[in-house]
Amino acid sequence: MNINQLKYILTVSKHRSFSKASIELGVTQPALSLQISKLEQELGVTIFNRTKKPLAITKEGDLLLKKSVHILKLFDGLYDLALELEEEISGKLNIGIIPTLAPYITPVFLEDLNHLYPKLQLIISELITEEIIDKIKSGELDTGLIATPIQAVGVEFNALFYEKFFLFVSNKSSFFKSESIKINELDLDDLWYLNEGNCFQNQVNVLCKTSSKVLEKQQIKYFSNSIESLRYIVEQRGGMTFIPELATLTIPVDKEDMIKPLEGLQPVREISLVTSKFVAKQKLIDAFTDTLLHNIPKRMKTIQPNMILDTQIIT
Numbered sequence: 001m002n003i004n005q006l007k008y009i010l011t012v013s014k015h016r017s018f019s020k021a022s023i024e025l026g027v028t029q030p031a032l033s034l035q036i037s038k039l040e041q042e043l044g045v046t047i048f049n050r051t052k053k054p055l056a057i058t059k060e061g062d063l064l065l066k067k068s069v070h071i072l073k074l075f076d077g078l079y080d081l082a083l084e085l086e087e088e089i090s091g092k093l094n095i096g097i098i099p100t101l102a103p104y105i106t107p108v109f110l111e112d113l114n115h116l117y118p119k120l121q122l123i124i125s126e127l128i129t130e131e132i133i134d135k136i137k138s139g140e141l142d143t144g145l146i147a148t149p150i151q152a153v154g155v156e157f158n159a160l161f162y163e164k165f166f167l168f169v170s171n172k173s174s175f176f177k178s179e180s181i182k183i184n185e186l187d188l189d190d191l192w193y194l195n196e197g198n199c200f201q202n203q204v205n206v207l208c209k210t211s212s213k214v215l216e217k218q219q220i221k222y223f224s225n226s227i228e229s230l231r232y233i234v235e236q237r238g239g240m241t242f243i244p245e246l247a248t249l250t251i252p253v254d255k256e257d258m259i260k261p262l263e264g265l266q267p268v269r270e271i272s273l274v275t276s277k278f279v280a281k282q283k284l285i286d287a288f289t290d291t292l293l294h295n296i297p298k299r300m301k302t303i304q305p306n307m308i309l310d311t312q313i314i315t
Contacts, residue, residue, distance in 0.1 A: 002167050003075055005039045008032055009047055010138070013065050015056035063174070069139055072242045073278045081295040090119035096132035096144035097124060100200040101271065104246035105145065109292045117287055124208040129199050129313055136274060142281050147199045148272040150313040158292060160174075162268040162308070163245040165207060167260045168231055170238040180263045183208060192230045192241040200269065203309035204242045207267050232260075244269060245300065267307045271281055 012021040012032070022029040040047055057065065097105065106124060113122065129134070130145035137154050143259035148157050169175050173190065188208060194201035230241040234253070249260050273289055293301065 001042055003037060003072070005035050006072055008035055008165050009039065009061075009065060010035065010068055010072070011056055012048065012055065012245075013061075014138070018055070056130075066080075066195045067079045068178060069137065071280055072278075073139055073276065075278055077192075080187065086179060089117040089287045090282060091281065091284055092121045092123065093143070094123045094124055094141045095125070095288070096127045096130055096135060096141045096146075097148050098132070098199065099225055100194070100244060101147070101246070102126045103228065104244070104250060105271075105292070108246070112295060113288065113291045117289060120284060120287065121168060121287070128310070133274065139276075141144060142275075143285050144274045145271060146274055147203070147269045147311050148274075149270065149308070150311050152200075152274075152313075153279060155279055156279075157272040157274055159270050160289070161271050161296050161299065162303050163271060165204070165262060165267045165309075166243050166245065166248055167240050167267070168234055168243045168251075169240040169260050170234050171257050171258065172238040175260065176258070177242070178260060180261045180300075182263045186240075190239045192239055194225065194227070194230065197313040199313055200244065201267055202243075203267075206309050206312065258297045265307050267309050268303065269311075270308045272273040274278050 008025065010022070011025055012018060015021045015024070017116075018029050018033055022032045025032065036047065043064070043114075045060040046058050047064060049056040049058055087210070097209065102124065113120065127144075129146045129150065132146055133152050133179065135141040135156055136144055145160075148159065153156060167175075167181055169178075169181075175185075176183050184206065190266075191208075193204070204290050226243070227243055227247055231243065231247075233239070235258075241260075248256075251259060273285075279285070
């Protein structure tokens with residue numbers, strides 16, 4: 001058994017294809033198949049069911065793959081240790097950020113991070129929560145920024161800051177001249193929604209005590225994955241939509257009167273850093289986290305008598 005063989009089986013499991021895995025690994029398909037067959041013979045287990053299309057992972061293979069992830073993280077940690085011992089921050093950091101946060105948080109820290117750590121290569125991917133957690137477990141990502149709380153095993157969460165929920169209201173709405181809005185006064189038919197299953201939308205559902213069944217009578221339904229798309233719809237067609245606090249920072253001055261706070265107990269979403277329990281690149285992650293927090297408004301770093309909304313996500 002060798003490290004390359006473990007990398008091979010993880011890459012094949014990711015693509016569920018020997019041909020695609022061989023392209024990523026830069027080896028021929030026969031050589032890849034031979035190495036995996038040798039590993040199976042040595043361990044006395046069948047990792048992949050080659051008769052299935054796409055390739056299937058056996059029960060024994062699944063256990064081996066999970067162990068392999070941990071072994072490779074420990075192995076890679078030996079290389080990371082050399083970087084940890086150096087004074088300068090350098091290397092590559094793969095980060096996953098949920099789509100309802102990425103467009104707003106990235107500009108906040110990017111300039112400072114590039115200035116402070118010019119040898120740190122940051123690779124950011126917009127991914128949904130489940131994808132971020134899966135890729136952290138598999139080692140494809142080093143860390144991620146997601147909304148919490150969620151129920152997940154094999155990863156750890158560190159709460160960083162809290163975003164209030166605001167309404168973005170059309171100037172055609174009866175609420176446009178209101179200084180603030182009560183949740184129980186909303187007409188749910190006037191709301192534009194993100195796709196179901198999005199953690200931000202799940203939190204809105206909790207906030208409004210609603211679900212997709214309530215929306216069945218709406219004349220027009222426009223489900224989107226983008227808060228910016230919904231914002232544009234509100235501007236052009238009317239109605240309103242929920243936006244997170246950081247999104248209010250990008251709204252033009254002439255549109256700021258469309259932003260309305262909620263009355264009473266202010267609902268928030270908790271944004272957390274998620275990492276594997278077998279953390280590698282800790283020094284790089286700390287540099288990223290410190291720079292991020294330095295650029296977050298102080299008011300968002302502590303929770304007052306606010307209400308953290310459940311994401312309703314279980315992985």
